[in-house]
Amino acid sequence: MSEESPLSFVPHHVFPEDPGAAPLCFAFRKREMLVTEAGLLPPVEVIDEHGIEAVRRQYLGALKGVHCYSLELEAELKAPEGLAFRDLRMLFGSLEANLHAVAGRAVQIIEWDRTHQFCGECGETMVLASSDRSRSCPSCATPMYPRLAPAMIVAVERGNEILLGRSPHFPAGIYSVLAGFVEPGESAEEAVIREVYEETSIVCDNVQYYSSQAWPFPNSLMLGFTAQYVSGNIDTEADELEDADWFAVDDLPTTFPGNISISQWLLNDFIERKRGG
Ligand SMILES: [Zn+2]
Structure with a gap:
């Protein structure tokens, strides 16, 4: 090197x-x-x-x-x-x-x-590996790596509108793009389609990768996407969102202030493209 x-x-x-x-x-x-x-x-x-x-x-x-x-x-x-x-x-x-x-x-x-001081398999004291960032078990050789939880976050668009929701733990009045964890066996794109459908009953497709962000709260890797509306009417009864709606680019609700997180980058990207175009 x-x-x-x-x-x-x-x-x-x-x-x-x-x-x-x-x-x-x-x-x-x-x-x-x-x-x-x-x-x-x-x-x-x-x-x-x-x-x-x-x-x-x-x-x-x-x-x-x-x-x-x-x-x-x-x-x-x-x-x-x-x-x-x-x-x-x-x-x-x-x-x-x-x-x-x-x-x-x-x-x-x-x-x-x-x-990860002790082996999750047999209980033996783990030792630090020299080859990479892991601990391994001297007894059963089980390796333990730092854990990352991939999560997806998506701006679903319908023409000049964007799908935003609010979770009950958001500060009052705040809306954001939808997000959720990727499940075992699922691609990030599949997670986008599933989460959007589970949370809002909206069907989307044309899932396009946007960007990612390390999000250590506690150990996520946020994978950002855009997606396009296909069909359905918003229904938040089935899942954890308190409300969700389509918002026109010139009539957006209150969102998280600042520009530190990928949720804000996705929203700003949407605003720039729709206002610019
Ligand atoms: Zn072990």
Whole structure:
């Protein structure tokens, strides 16, 4: 690999011999990250000064050549003065995007490591593999990899209208594009057609891949699609949506603010194409 890496973040699982002068440490108490009161990543010296000890630590890889580590902290640890524990969702505005992305890796690697200390097959203590990011069982050789849950999210269109729904756990009045988890044995495109039908009784087709987003809440990979209306009338009785409707591009309801998630990217893409065209 003599060429310069095309990745700004190069993941790896083996601790480097030399951590470098100023490694980046992503420390978590359960799913909350240790940050400054301004929501920034504290320098490693600050973490050390407070004598914060990790229960376990993992090497994540290098961000633009700087080594990155994840630290699992005690579940009851109180934040030292000047620092705070925050859910990653609250840090989209303060934490730089590439640091937020590494933090999303960190929380998932920590959780995987913590919950895979013992073999799920025979109960033996698992050991870290040297070949890749996995733990394996010395007794029955079962490998355990970090778990990712693929989910699909879709903008279903009918001419100048888009199908949006609201789940009962959304803030009041907010609508969004439809989403759901991919089931075992199903393609992402099949999941789109199934979820849309289950949630709204709408039949759609022409499912086209749009883009994807790592979504560490807790461990999803969101696969974004567009799809076209074929037939049916909206019926949300059968499933978990509180309401769903067709909305014209010039008469959209309140949606989640900002531009951090693929649900917003899909909606903005729809608006741009319909208004532009
Ligand atoms: Zn085993």
